[in-house]
Amino acid sequence: MRIADYVEASNRATTTDEVFSVFQTAVASFGYDRIMYRALRNHPDTSLPCVARSYPDEWIAHYVAKGYVDTDPVRCRMLVSGQPFLWWDTVDNRRREPSRIFHEAEDVGLRDGAAVPIHGPAGECVGVGFASTGGGAAGVAALPFLQMMAVQFHTAYSALALPRPVSAVRLTPREREILEWCKLGKSSWAIGEILHIAENSVEWHLKNVFRKLGVDSRVTAVVKAMHLGLITI
DSSP states (O other), X not given: OOHHHHHXXXXXXXXXXXXXXXXXXXXXXXXXXXXXXXXXXXXXTTTSSOSEEOSOHHHHHHHHHTTHHHHOHHHHHHHHOOSOEEGGGGOOTTOSHHHHHHHHHHHTTOEEEEEEEEEOTTSOEXXXXXXXXXXXXXXXXXXXXXXXXXXXXXXXXXXXXXXXXXXXXXXXXHHHHHHHHHHTTOOHHHHHHHXXXXXXXXXXXXXXXXXXXXXXXXXXXXXXXXXXXXXXX
């Protein structure tokens, strides 16, 4: 599924189950057939082990019984990192605990894992975990795509699960222009060169965009702007 098709399909969804189904279909093309969407900090559902998931019940029960919510290296890294990563990137060969968790996950068919942390401006954090039961997932090359799809899923899911009054967001033509270039992966320096403005000016505009959209990163800004119809998909 193309990213644009995925964004449009998830924006059209009318229930959280439908959003999750669209998300599952999209990430399956990268070899991941299991998903866990978790509230990690400053979120209404942080009392739950997960918000939505397709992980096996057996693993959820084992994870909670073992107390891995406090020691899971994937969860710990998501709380402090804003970048997507592979599970095995967290392994410290000098310690036994992380390897034990991953090997136990493999025992219930969860292999080739990846994770995407999503942080909000008020310190909130949710995490999206991906796993492959068949192995051979896309790995590092898929991380940027998984990140964008996870943020879009989180945005669409939250709009349905936790509806709030939405005030009109107005971006200036320059702010929309900069976001369009961010969508294409351009750096602040490159955008400045393209638009013939200083790199610091690009950063200043982005800070205003983040404030208006209530986000803290370029990826979330781009995805939320697309979700709200402020820039093209």
